[in-house]
Amino acid sequence: MTRYDLALIGFGGVNRALAELIAGRGDALEAELGFALRVVAITDLRAGSLVRTDGDGIDLAPLLAVAPGELDFSAMDGGDAEPRNEWVIREVPADIVAEATFTNPMDGEPALSHVRWAIEAGKHVCTTNKGPVALHCRSLRELARRHGVCFEFEGTVMSGTPVLRTARRMFGGLAVTGFEGVLNGTSNYVLGRLESGLSFADAVAEAQALGYAEADPTADIEGYDVQLKVMILANEVLGAGLTRADVPCTGISALTAEDVRRAAAEGLRWKLVGSAARRPDGTVEARVAPVALPDGHPLAGVTGPVNTVAFHTDLLGTVTVGGPGAGRVETAYALLSDVIGIHEQSGRAVAGAKSLQEAHRG
Ligand SMILES: NC(=O)C1=CN([C@@H]2O[C@H](COP(=O)(O)OP(=O)(O)OC[C@H]3O[C@@H](n4cnc5c(N)ncnc54)[C@H](OP(=O)(O)O)[C@@H]3O)[C@@H](O)[C@H]2O)C=CC1
Numbered sequence: 001m002t003r004y005d006l007a008l009i010g011f012g013g014v015n016r017a018l019a020e021l022i023a024g025r026g027d028a029l030e031a032e033l034g035f036a037l038r039v040v041a042i043t044d045l046r047a048g049s050l051v052r053t054d055g056d057g058i059d060l061a062p063l064l065a066v067a068p069g070e071l072d073f074s075a076m077d078g079g080d081a082e083p084r085n086e087w088v089i090r091e092v093p094a095d096i097v098a099e100a101t102f103t104n105p106m107d108g109e110p111a112l113s114h115v116r117w118a119i120e121a122g123k124h125v126c127t128t129n130k131g132p133v134a135l136h137c138r139s140l141r142e143l144a145r146r147h148g149v150c151f152e153f154e155g156t157v158m159s160g161t162p163v164l165r166t167a168r169r170m171f172g173g174l175a176v177t178g179f180e181g182v183l184n185g186t187s188n189y190v191l192g193r194l195e196s197g198l199s200f201a202d203a204v205a206e207a208q209a210l211g212y213a214e215a216d217p218t219a220d221i222e223g224y225d226v227q228l229k230v231m232i233l234a235n236e237v238l239g240a241g242l243t244r245a246d247v248p249c250t251g252i253s254a255l256t257a258e259d260v261r262r263a264a265a266e267g268l269r270w271k272l273v274g275s276a277a278r279r280p281d282g283t284v285e286a287r288v289a290p291v292a293l294p295d296g297h298p299l300a301g302v303t304g305p306v307n308t309v310a311f312h313t314d315l316l317g318t319v320t321v322g323g324p325g326a327g328r329v330e331t332a333y334a335l336l337s338d339v340i341g342i343h344e345q346s347g348r349a350v351a352g353a354k355s356l357q358e359a360h361r362g
């Protein structure tokens, strides 16, 4: 039976939920997926680092019993008060690094370094962190290719909803000409709560408590989170090569509760829409802006933390993908789907190597 040893970098909502998945249904996953998962290292800004590479690795249940803000690895066997990220990523023997620290829309750090260190150390990486993917995907992919490892990031767009894999695997032979979508769970949740009478501040606080918001919710409200997601989608699906400067961005902070309620009374729904379209000269135009959509519009009915993106294609017309856009468990599932993707690719690599050996022998 194959086993993957995981190092979790950042132990907030998402990686904690991944640990819960592994602790709660590891055996069922093993039976269904054909591989076991063992967590051998965890680092976190506040909790420090914890490394156990013997036996079953880190015993997750006692950690998960401690409230998130109160975890302290320093007194534990294999623990340290410092988050020794570089040492853990480079030196601790793990197969896969799961990166889920905060998204930095300016330069992608510290996650960019975490991803680079892992790849340089010959480890597969999966991340939900939009910074390194939106800003440095091409160079990280090339680095991963050179080191023969996988670089996976399904959770960076629409959380656990498999929009990137759908576009990559299912759109072969189609020309995608553009897309538009509701791509941020927090702002969409906030707009809905404003409509039902809540204040802006209370609606944002709810989204934070529910695990939808970024560590700094300004990114959700001012649209930077969607800007990164539009870059990732456009670069992956349209081959665009967009930078932040190419994606003008307006968030929802200028909208008042009164604006939202008045629009609703007139049959309009304010949505924060991210879009990209191929111009006739082949370049790609993209933007993020709030739009008041008429009730019948396919994106007008997208509520709460749900996200939806409509891809425009030549052969199928519009293809719409929808599902959870935020949430701890939903995003942890994206990491699990990345691990499954790594398993499939490793399987293919092993099968390829075997058939090559067989060809040489034969
Ligand atoms: N939650 C969601 O719905 C989704 C989240 N994402 C992305 O996933 C990532 C994680 O999200 P989430 O778990 O919700 O965020 P959290 O803020 O809950 O967790 C991030 C954790 O990483 C820790 N951390 C920050 N910097 C470092 C560092 N340098 N070294 C070690 N640990 C560090 C934080 O510590 P401290 O709290 O002390 O700062 C925190 O515990 C983010 O990049 C987010 O954008 C993507 C899709 C959906």
Ligand SMILES: N[C@@H](CC=O)C(=O)O
Pocket (backbone or CB within 6 Å): 156, 158, 159, 183, 184, 185, 186, 187, 212, 213, 214, 220, 225, 325, 326, 327
């Ligand atoms: N803060 C983000 C989380 C997922 O990327 C959102 O609200 O959509």
